[in-house]
Amino acid sequence: MPLMEPYRIKVVEPIPVTTRVEREKALDRAGHNLFNLRADDVTIDLLTDSGTGALSxxxxxxxxxxxxxxxxxxxxxxxxxxxxxxxxxxxxxxxxxxxxxxxxxxxxxxxxxxxxxxxxxxxxxxxxxxxxxxxxxxxxxxxxxxxxxxxxxxxxxxxxxxxxxxxxxxxxxxxxxxxxxxxxxxxxxxxxxxxxxxxxxxxxxxxxxxxxxxxxxxxxxxxxxxxxxxxxxxxxxxxxxxxxxxxxxxxxxxxxxxxxxxxxxxxxxxxxxxxxxxxxxxxxxxxxxxxxxxxxxxxxxxxxxxxVTDPHYLRARTDAAAHLAELVTTAGVSIVRPPGIHGIYLNAGRLLPHIPPERFPGHALACALYLEGGIRSVELGSLFLGDVDADGRLLTPAPYELLRLALPRRVYTQSHLEYVAEVIAAVAKRAESVSGYRLVTTPPILRHFNATLAPVDPPSARP
Ligand SMILES: Cc1ncc(COP(=O)(O)O)c(C=O)c1O
The missing domain is CATH 3.40.640.10 (Type I PLP-dependent aspartate aminotransferase-like (Major domain))
Known part of the structure; x- marks a missing residue:
């Protein structure tokens, strides 16, 4: 059966559509940490699948x-x-x-x-x-x-x-x-x-x-x-x-x-x-x-x-994740294979080889997706899992530099996911222009929730 959501929409919630300039300002206000964005700054929110599902x-x-x-x-x-x-x-x-x-x-x-x-x-x-x-x-x-x-x-x-x-x-x-x-x-x-x-x-x-x-x-x-x-x-x-x-x-x-x-x-x-x-x-x-x-x-x-155990629901959710995975892979972005269900994990380390772990490639990609299309995702790399000292210097990197696109249950349609894939493809095309980040403030625990960061110069701007 072709991909189709096995439900129809009874109540809708408008999603914020913002300009690039608005997103740049919002990211600045947020200390370049996507956890600090307000919901009204985000067009497609793939931060988490936790508590974000649509009720029947x-x-x-x-x-x-x-x-x-x-x-x-x-x-x-x-x-x-x-x-x-x-x-x-x-x-x-x-x-x-x-x-x-x-x-x-x-x-x-x-x-x-x-x-x-x-x-x-x-x-x-x-x-x-x-x-x-x-x-x-x-x-x-x-x-x-x-x-x-x-x-x-x-x-x-x-x-x-x-x-x-x-x-x-x-x-x-x-x-x-x-x-x-x-x-x-x-x-x-x-x-x-x-x-x-x-x-x-x-x-x-x-x-x-x-x-x-x-x-x-x-x-x-x-x-x-x-x-x-x-x-x-x-x-x-x-x-x-x-x-x-x-x-x-x-x-x-x-x-x-x-x-x-x-x-x-x-x-x-x-x-x-x-x-x-x-x-x-x-x-x-x-x-x-x-x-x-x-x-x-x-x-x-x-x-x-x-x-939640309805096979039609589970099949559609799995198909939607697989569809997104396929579009992203076709755009030249590696993912953690095989695709699962609750999230697609992009291999940011491979997409952005010019950004070393201490400049947080997963976070750089997350910020680039936000600036490009208002998509919020979460880094699962050295910012979250690495060992960092009090001055924000990375001591031990995470084993992989990933970014997770979590898929809330019954919230986004196939066309929303296709929009996400287009934004990823646009960023992938100019991957070498994406710049890394440095930590500005580094809380002692739960760093990824509360840290603030700043971009470092993109490679093209370096002497
Ligand atoms: C596998 C797993 N265990 C435990 C938790 C914690 O659950 P909660 O956020 O409801 O406290 C989560 C939340 O994301 C989870 O994914």
Whole structure:
């Protein structure tokens, strides 16, 4: 079937159309950090797919049924029933967003000095492990190193490294294993069911708790049905259910595959751990039947968790990402292959070889796309992941200089994405004129959110 969004538009929101001069001024005002732009300065916002999805008519109708009772709300019951059917976990706690689930679980389950293992910790997951006094160790599979290969499951955990860690000198220090599906920190690549199953078995054998970071559980399940032999006749919901049944619990930001503007989930099998988590939940988020959310949020999330595994929706979303990937590749820009679903990752280091890592090529490309066409994206390179000193000097670069174009759910149409591809093509044509950036102010933590930068001269202007 040709690419087509499987929904029609009922409510519209005008998007700002700006001039180049307006964008130059806006970028200047923002200290050349796209996080500092106002929504009104941005034409197509591909900063994140988190909390930015469009609600369905059914979700809005469900919101009207929101029961705001403090304890025992009907809306919690609906949320619990949907999550129970999907995950089978007996203890289900709503939280205000994914990182709250991380904080509650890690502060309850982990002791300082322990290690958390993952295919790749998302940055808040890493931060919450470290805040609990632990070391967050990533064990990505070896296939992930090659950005250009079309290996289908580059989000997998390295099973040999997992086994080696759990039998090696650090074995007693491992507090938990968390599998991120899909692997956001690893190029949005999926994890195979075979890998989840094998990791689950290894953890069981070594009596280590095994969790899923299930923010994009439906997108992972869809890619399993498309890429993993043996699952071609399964529905994405069947695959997702099978994945949850291999784990001791899950954490999830429901701002992604819950298709909610806000919300998260902590779900557990173990009664004793759940009892302790519940105390922290009540003390810091809210009573167990609302966890910091309104009844209307719980209703919308319950409906979103049903809609998100619709194969027509998942196919269209995957096709849209693949279409953008193809247009961008045709324009001569390398991407992390194979394209996933929630974002397309451009290889800025390869497009801008004249900009060294210490001049942040991913950030330079992000600013160039903004100036050219009002597109907001995010750098995933040395600005975000590199080691920088207090004066803004890069000590250790990131392994790759990437830029992520995240795709909000049900928000942009095929023609919006074609516009994005045209803007990228225009910048790619004059890539050698794109200039690098230097840090002006460098906050000690969360640098990419708060730093300010300034452009350095483009090569043509240099003597
Ligand atoms: C894989 C993953 N885990 C956890 C989180 C944190 O979730 P939240 O932003 O809802 O706190 C995110 C958010 O982007 C994510 O992508």
């Amino acid at each position: 008519a059914a979700q809005q109708a469900a919101a009207a049924l929101g029961d705001e009772t403090y304890a025992g709300a009907r809306s919690f019951e609906r949320f619990r029933e949907v999550v129970d059917e999907l995950t089978s976990f007996p203890h289900i706690f709503p939280v205000h967003q994914g990182r709250a689930a991380e904080r509650i679980l890690f502060s309850t389950l982990l002791k300082p000095g322990q290690i958390t293992l993952s295919n790749t910790h998302f940055d808040t997951t890493r931060a919450n492990s470290e805040l609990a006094g632990c070391e967050a160790r990533d064990l990505p599979c070896l296939e992930m190193k090659d950005l250009d290969s079309d290996e289908p499951f580059k989000g997998n955990i390295d099973l040999a490294a997992l086994e080696a860690t759990l039998t090696g000198p650090d074995a007693d220090r491992v507090g938990l294993v968390i599998m991120t599906i899909t692997n956001n920190g690893g190029g949005g690549q999926p994890v195979s069911m075979a890998n989840i199953e094998a990791a689950s078995q290894i953890c069981r054998r070594h009596a280590v708790p095994f969790f899923l970071d299930a923010a994009r559980f439906a997108e992972n399940a869809w890619l399993v049905t498309q890429r993993e032999p043996g699952y071609e006749n399964s529905s994405p919901r069947e695959v997702a259910k099978a994945a949850f049944r291999l784990a001791d619990g899950c954490l999830a930001s429901l701002k992604k595959d819950g298709i909610g503007n806000i919300g998260g989930l902590l779900a557990l099998r173990d009664d004793e751990v759940a009892g302790r988590c519940e105390l922290t939940l009540t003390a810091t988020e809210g009573f167990r039947t609302y966890g910091g959310l309104a009844g209307r949020d719980l209703e919308m999330l319950a409906q979103g968790l049903v809609e």
